[in-house]
Amino acid sequence: MFIRKASEQDLPKIKEVVNAAWYDTYLKFMYASTVTQFLETLYNDERLLKRLNDSRFLVAEEDDKIVGFINIINGKELYLAASYVDPMYQRRSIGSALLEAALTQFEEYEEAFVEVSLENKDAVRFYENRGFELLRSYDRDLYGEVVKTGLFKKRLK
Template identity: 55%
Template sequence: MVKVRTAEQHDIPAINKTATMAWHDAYQNIMAANTIAQFLTAAYSEERLEKRLNDSLFLVAEEQDEVVAFANFINGRELYLAAIYVMPGFQRNNIGAALLEQGINHFEDYDELFVEVASDNQRARNFYKKHGFELVREYEEEIFGETVVTGLLKKQLNKE
């Protein structure tokens, strides 16, 4: 059974491994290998992850005491899902849904949750659609010299 908890510093190597495996799986046919490698180095360095663990809500999901997924929520004027990744062998087991739900439940003062996703990442787009996200707009952005079409998605949070 999956256990979701707040990430701790000792989880950094497992988070990095999860990000690397999930990114290669999700983006291997969308972005160049060099772009993926540069992004992972920048976004998932130990220093960057330490900062994210300290400055935002960072959750991990464990299966038999092994980190198999994570989600990172950033809150300010708006609530933003910065990342949610599940290791390839553990996808489609509602682990992403559990992380999403726990993250949303942590923040009671927001009416909306935003996330950005590469428009060509159809599995991610389907996941977000299944969980009530709608496309706000699409735009081109440059990631380490490569142009990617990104979708900004929004989920209305129905607080009762």
């Protein structure tokens, strides 16, 4: 596996990964219309290009194929905006490698934050096993559907 900074040419493959991951994971506890609207809104070509230019994107490649990515927003705080691995490549430590690669690029930060759907037990467990702690939970409106969400924090120093 190889991790590198994403380029504009990677955006179609990033879109494939996020679509596969969202439909595989979130259809278990969200309406299909919510998942589709989320993906069409947050992962359309224009929005993805803006995110690529305004934040840090890393991709993981295996077998000459993009199999995962992580998107980090660094401003006053370090925020993990998205991290997804193709369902066919999950449970191979790709998500862990992406997270570690991302966090090592921002050593000046003392903490990192991530929001996770609390119904996504695999993601909650993933972040907790890597030192993130639940700060608070709240209901989030996602296109008319209430999603129980947790804000997690990890001390980096």
